[in-house]
Amino acid sequence: MQDVSNIKGSIPPLITPFSDGEVDYQAYAGLVEFQISRGTHGILVNGTTSEPSTLTVEERNRLVDTAIEAAKGKVPIVAATGSQSLAESDYLTKHAVNAGVDALLIVTPYYIRPPQRGLIQYYLKLAATHDTPWMIYHIPGRTAVSVTLDTMRTLREKSPTFVGMKHAVNDLGFVTECLDALGGDFRIFVGLEELSFPMMSIGACGLMNAVGNLRPEVLVEMAEAVWKGDLAGGRALHDRLLEVNQAVFYDTNPIPMKYMMKKLGIIPANEHRLPMMPATPELEKRLDGVLERAGLL
Secondary structure, three states: OOOOOOOOEEOOEOOOOEEOOEEOHHHHHHHHHHHHHOOOOOEEEOOHHHOHHHOOHHHHHHHHHHHHHHHOOOOOEEEEOOOOOHHHHHHHHHHHHHHOOOEEEEEOOOOOOOOHHHHHHHHHHHHOOOOOOEEEEEOHHHHOOOOOHHHHHHHHHHOOOEEEEEEOOOOHHHHHHHHHHHOOOOEEEEOOHHHHHHHHHOOOOEEOOHHHHOOHHHHHHHHHHHHOOOHHHHHHHHHHOHHHHHHOOOOOOOHHHHHHHHHOOOOOOOOOOOOOOOOOHHHHHHHHHHHHHOOOO
16 A cells, blocks of 8 residues: 555645536546645545536546646645445445545445445455555535444454545544554645634644635645644634635535636636535625625735
């Protein structure tokens, strides 16, 4: 298994830019370059913010290839390869592994609500096909299934390539329990903007937050402040992002994020695929106020 010491810090889940209904791969490559120019610590491809459920398997795989090519080895690439289907997750995972990603992020299978023993076998089946480090994407608010500490222990014991978790749950206690049970080197990434600083202050190694699409350098600075033990500085940066963090969820993610990115000229259009929709005029006005008060306009 490859070294995972560099899989840490701010690793934003990039949005997927669309143009007339098609994925704009050139714009996506530009977003990767934008992130690297702002000092981001890594790139997450096909996370929730990328609207993966509206993409075909081929589009998801091509985004992985595009990110690797655009990054040119400057930062680690983490690919989210989970789906509701074992066969589809396996296909996505094998492509990402063969493409040379640095780590995998695999969401708990959604909609089906499997038992814990099913989750264990599902992950072990996927992990048996490769040696790439992998992490669980724990987001029960969208998948309707939680992962228990016992399940995490079992996976840690039986899969040497199981190295971490993205935790998108308002539960700091579970983070402490995981680090205590699985070891301080277990890599936990924050998945909820409101918990960015609190979760890092108790041991999370980094952030996989949608807001990183908008202000990557602030998240980079916050992560590095925590690493240096500058908790006051880290909290000050977290506080600066408070309203922007809240604005991410004024509507379903990434609707607000795409509008704010368009408003700031980061992307040319805030286009989505159905059933997602662009921001309403009322939401646009509200987000304009957020950007103005944050000093971004």
